[in-house]
Amino acid sequence: MKTFDELFAELSERARTRPEGSGTVVALDDGVHAQGKKVLEEAGEVWIAAEHESDERLAEEVSQLLYRIQVLMLGRGITLDDVYRHL
Ligand SMILES: N=c1c2ncn([C@@H]3O[C@H](COP(=O)(O)OP(=O)(O)OP(=O)(O)O)[C@@H](O)[C@H]3O)c2ncn1[C@@H]1O[C@H](COP(=O)(O)O)[C@@H](O)[C@H]1O
Numbered sequence: 161m162k163t164f165d166e167l168f169a170e171l172s173e174r175a176r177t178r179p180e181g182s183g184t185v186v187a188l189d190d191g192v193h194a195q196g197k198k199v200l201e202e203a204g205e206v207w208i209a210a211e212h213e214s215d216e217r218l219a220e221e222v223s224q225l226l227y228r229i230q231v232l233m234l235g236r237g238i239t240l241d242d243v244y245r246h247l
Pocket residue numbers: 170171174181182183184185223224227228
């Protein structure tokens with residue numbers, strides 16, 4: 161189990177060290193356009209799960225959306241503080 165901040169730290173490290181086999185490295189190399197499409201896709205899956213699926217499935221879809229949001233943030237080079245300033 162990990163928090164939002166811990167996942168961001170882990171993904172930042174993946175971006176820095178680019179380990180072989182990392183899906184995050186591939187997603188970052190795909191660029192911001194593809195990263196944005198993934199955010200939209202996952203957001204749609206969250207919506208569908210919220211209306212039609214179990215709490216467990218919804219939680220899983222939300223986790224994937226949070227992951228895709230973080231990949232997009234890293235793709236654009238913004239930090240958690242850049243976002244938290246607006247909360
Ligand atoms: N939390 C996640 C996470 N959530 C979602 N995903 C990716 O998103 C996919 C699910 O999204 P989709 O619904 O688009 O599934 P899919 O269509 O079957 O997958 P694709 O063909 O689109 O890749 C998963 O198969 C993962 O590839 C994640 N990939 C990685 N993480 C975490 O990120 C960290 C770094 O991971 P790596 O970079 O892979 O080492 C680790 O802690 C992982 O647990």
